[in-house]
Amino acid sequence: MDATAGPAAIPASDATPLVYRHSVTTRVTHWLFAAAFVVLVMSGLQIFNASPNLDASDKSNPARRVLAIDGGTDSAGRPVGMVQFFGLHLTTTHLLGFTDDGQGGESARAFPGWITWPGYQDLASGRRWHLFFGWMMVLLGAAYFVAGIRRHDLEKIVLRPSDLPKLLPMQLYYLKLRKEPPEHGKYNPLQKVAYTTVLFVFTPLIVISGLALAPGMDAIASPLTAVLGGRQFARLWHFLAMIGLIGFVFVHMTLVLSTGVVNNIRSMFTGRYKLGPHEGTGQ
Numbered sequence: 001m002d003a004t005a006g007p008a009a010i011p012a013s014d015a016t017p018l019v020y021r022h023s024v025t026t027r028v029t030h031w032l033f034a035a036a037f038v039v040l041v042m043s044g045l046q047i048f049n050a051s052p053n054l055d056a057s058d059k060s061n062p063a064r065r066v067l068a069i070d071g072g073t074d075s076a077g078r079p080v081g082m083v084q085f086f087g088l089h090l091t092t093t094h095l096l097g098f099t100d101d102g103q104g105g106e107s108a109r110a111f112p113g114w115i116t117w118p119g120y121q122d123l124a125s126g127r128r129w130h131l132f133f134g135w136m137m138v139l140l141g142a143a144y145f146v147a148g149i150r151r152h153d154l155e156k157i158v159l160r161p162s163d164l165p166k167l168l169p170m171q172l173y174y175l176k177l178r179k180e181p182p183e184h185g186k187y188n189p190l191q192k193v194a195y196t197t198v199l200f201v202f203t204p205l206i207v208i209s210g211l212a213l214a215p216g217m218d219a220i221a222s223p224l225t226a227v228l229g230g231r232q233f234a235r236l237w238h239f240l241a242m243i244g245l246i247g248f249v250f251v252h253m254t255l256v257l258s259t260g261v262v263n264n265i266r267s268m269f270t271g272r273y274k275l276g277p278h279e280g281t282g283q
């Protein structure tokens with residue numbers, strides 16, 4: 001199948017237009033990215049556990065602490081887990097700070113073993129997994145962008161000034177306060193906001209801050225680390241970009257589930273998508 005071929009209407013048995021919507025490159029990069037994302041989050045949290053605090057500063061600075069997850073035992077030997085978020089202090093024993101050690105017990109560690117990779121504390125392995133999948137993500141992103149530009153797909157996904165007046169009507173439609181969505185092409189204006197933010201804000205931020213954190217890159221491209229406010233600040237940017245991407249994944253999955261789960265998932269495997277009544281030609 002030609003990954004760069006344009007959309008072709010495919011006859012559907014029930015006369016509903018079925019269109020070729022996602023190229024091979026889009027589908028392959030989508031699923032590989034989904035797998036890489038899971039490993040990157042889990043191995044990233046393993047790395048975070050080795051130094052479980054984030055400061056809005058160029059160097060470690062408790063006076064500018066944004067997040068700290070600490071654990072230990074109190075004077076009576078009882079386990080205690082604590083989260084500090086700016087000035088807020090929360091007791092989180094058994095959830096964060098003092099939690100699952102990935103080996104069937106509990107110990108002082110920031111994130112629990114079930115959400116880190118590897119599950120037990122092993123910074124060196126976490127780094128290897130993270131860097132392997134980090135570079136894989138960079139290559140996948142490059143392939144996606146090149147194919148998107150060649151197929152003129154990227155221009156359909158980017159939010160434009162003409163989409164702005166359609167944002168509220170689209171939101172009202174999602175809230176079922178409006179019968180029909182505003183006219184739109186392949187992606188509706190709210191999808192464009194989400195995809196534009198992910199593709200042009202969070203993804204570049206996580207890659208650039210990841211590069212600033214990589215010791216080898218730091219040595220040859222130290223101005224990059226400086227622009228981000230130093231190594232500690234780069235960690236904070238990296239973490240914030242991860243939160244942004246996790247937020248996107250939740251919204252994305254909610255929309256996939258609420259707008260025809262079979263049709264959506266099938267289209268990401270086969271490329272073929274059954275158009276809804278308001279989706280025009282789907283382009």
Ligand code: HEM
Nearest residue numbers: 040041044045047048127134135207210211213214235242
């Ligand atoms: C979805 C993608 C990604 C997620 C969710 C993610 C998440 C994380 C997290 C949570 C940390 C720990 C931050 C800390 O405590 O220092 C981390 C560290 C790091 N990440 Fe990522 N990351 C991603 C992509 C990348 C990419 C693309 C690169 C580079 C190409 C990268 C390179 C690094 C490096 C070098 C570190 C620090 C390693 C160390 O201290 O040894 N990350 N990442």
